[in-house]
Amino acid sequence: MAGKLNIRVDQDKCQGHARCKSLAPELFELDEFGNAHEVGDGSVPAGLEDKAWLAQSNCPEIAIEVTEE
Amino acid sequence: MSDSASIMPEHPPVTDWINDFDHTDPVWTEDPFPIWEELRAASPIVHTERFLGCYMPTTYQAVKEIAYDTEHFSSRRVIVRDVRPEITARAPPITSDPPEHKPAKQILLPPFTPDAMKKLEPRVRAICNELIDEFIADGKCDAAARYTKHIPVRAIAHMLGIPEKDGDLFIKWIHGILELGIKDDNALMEAVKEMTGYFAGHIEQRRKNPADDLISTLMKARDKDGNPLTDEHVLGSLRLLLIAGIDTTWSAIGSSLWHLAKTPADRERLVNEPELMPLAVEELLRAYSPVTMAREVMKETTVSGCPVKPGNMVLLSFPAANRDPAMFPDADKVVIDRKENRHAAFGLGIHRCVGSNLARMEMTVAIEEWLKRIPDFRLDPAGKVTWSEGTVRGPRQLPLLFGKAS
Ligand code: SF4
Numbered sequence: 308m309a310g311k312l313n314i315r316v317d318q319d320k321c322q323g324h325a326r327c328k329s330l331a332p333e334l335f336e337l338d339e340f341g342n343a344h345e346v347g348d349g350s351v352p353a354g355l356e357d358k359a360w361l362a363q364s365n366c367p368e369i370a371i372e373v374t375e376e
Numbered sequence: 377m378s379d380s381a382s383i384m385p386e387h388p389p390v391t392d393w394i395n396d397f398d399h400t401d402p403v404w405t406e407d408p409f410p411i412w413e414e415l416r417a418a419s420p421i422v423h424t425e426r427f428l429g430c431y432m433p434t435t436y437q438a439v440k441e442i443a444y445d446t447e448h449f450s451s452r453r454v455i456v457r458d459v460r461p462e463i464t465a466r467a468p469p470i471t472s473d474p475p476e477h478k479p480a481k482q483i484l485l486p487p488f489t490p491d492a493m494k495k496l497e498p499r500v501r502a503i504c505n506e507l508i509d510e511f512i513a514d515g516k517c518d519a520a521a522r523y524t525k526h527i528p529v530r531a532i533a534h535m536l537g538i539p540e541k542d543g544d545l546f547i548k549w550i551h552g553i554l555e556l557g558i559k560d561d562n563a564l565m566e567a568v569k570e571m572t573g574y575f576a577g578h579i580e581q582r583r584k585n586p587a588d589d590l591i592s593t594l595m596k597a598r599d600k601d602g603n604p605l606t607d608e609h610v611l612g613s614l615r616l617l618l619i620a621g622i623d624t625t626w627s628a629i630g631s632s633l634w635h636l637a638k639t640p641a642d643r644e645r646l647v648n649e650p651e652l653m654p655l656a657v658e659e660l661l662r663a664y665s666p667v668t669m670a671r672e673v674m675k676e677t678t679v680s681g682c683p684v685k686p687g688n689m690v691l692l693s694f695p696a697a698n699r700d701p702a703m704f705p706d707a708d709k710v711v712i713d714r715k716e717n718r719h720a721a722f723g724l725g726i727h728r729c730v731g732s733n734l735a736r737m738e739m740t741v742a743i744e745e746w747l748k749r750i751p752d753f754r755l756d757p758a759g760k761v762t763w764s765e766g767t768v769r770g771p772r773q774l775p776l777l778f779g780k781a782s
Pocket of ligand 1: 316320321322323324325326327328341342343365366367368369370371
């Protein structure tokens, strides 16, 4: 089994493409300008790992970091 | 816009694509993909003496380097043209460089968030169905003229709070600016003048009767010092919304229907697995990205190791970047459930398209509503598909027959 995943959005890189929110609405929130940040502390609940990776591999700005504990 | 080729002054035909490319050449207009492959194989960035000197990055990496580099490349001119007149009509934030760019863009971002687009979605669904009602009984239609063209025009009119029937005027102005204007400065100026007059009238009206629409939002906005925006800024932003929002999305929806018309397997999959739509829309955006932007080289630098010199323009081809096989495996194939897709159809970096959420919503709704009512369709062999010329690529005539081929 892989370890628990954590996600983090780099605020300097994010340009609000909203791909993450559309692919993984459970894991990302958008602010009033449409820029993303991770929900809560960024820990990925069990079962949502694939969505975390999917969001990461579709962010055009490479702004999403996924780390494995 | 299908008549553009006959009106535009001639450029000599291209015989050497690598050293003398021309994105307005009819061969490019018809099928640019093999040309980009040839250019990419030659160099990550190529140059032409046409358009008073112009570079084109051919790889995803080179496009990205330029998009992120606001120090050496300016956005003050966003279309590659035959002339480079004094800059008069600005369209913030697309033509803004840092530090003016960010505050100008932040005014426009809130009305275009995904949540704001959800509120607009029912109106767009209704528009699509009203359009389909008009031609479905005919068993065929030119989908560019009767469907894809009208959706973004009416949607942005709805947002701006102006009559949806004024859409034909917008289409005329955009043609003058984006197509005729590449080679004819008078056509461009004429269109800008008419458009400015039109919006100046609406601004006057809103001063007396503020409304809950985008024109009023811009008029209510404050700059970083707390002052209202100048009328010039409001007009510039309105020009941008109109120019950027219409034939781009018209093209994206048109290319998508064109692809589905000639690819029954993808069409059937989308009909049977509607949950694939979000990935499919992104893949269609990647494969048929409609928009190529421009930059102006301000200072000498290098791109992917190649020197570039000031005084030249850059044809910043997001479509060519999206076809780079170093970035996208099987880049020349449409894989409608492609999982990894960092495409650059809406640009990269600070100039990411403000309307991207609107465009995605319109594309999704337009394809969904079409497939619900016309699940089977194909290209009409008696007609001819034609493509727009220049900065925005998409079908301008798209003759389709409905139903299964007998
Ligand atoms: S996909 Fe990337 S750039 Fe877009 S909102 Fe998410 S983190 Fe930001």
